[in-house]
Amino acid sequence: MDKAELYALDVEGLDWRKSSLTSDNGTCFELAALPGGGVAVRDSKNPANGHLCFTQVEWQAFKGGVLLGDFNHLDQTRRTAES
Numbered sequence: 001m002d003k004a005e006l007y008a009l010d011v012e013g014l015d016w017r018k019s020s021l022t023s024d025n026g027t028c029f030e031l032a033a034l035p036g037g038g039v040a041v042r043d044s045k046n047p048a049n050g051h052l053c054f055t056q057v058e059w060q061a062f063k064g065g066v067l068l069g070d071f072n073h074l075d076q077t078r079r080t081a082e083s
Helices: 003-008 056-068 076-082
Strands: 029-033 039-043 052-054
Touching: 003 052, 052 056
Parallel strands: none
Antiparallel strands: 029 039, 039 052
16 A cells, blocks of 8 residues: 555554553553554554554564664663763
């Protein structure tokens, strides 16, 4: 599916899930599988504020970047510990 098709989907009935590493303090986001291997992402405490859609190729590239440490510079915890 292309981006326009992903954003045209009704996301209300999707199976939204949070990471098991998140706490119950509302500081997390949710993911939901989309047709064709895509993924939707939204803020769990403000689900009515919209969501982002990623195609399967985009999601795989993002996950690969996380695994390779491409985004470690964004981790505030690491930055504080390394300071």
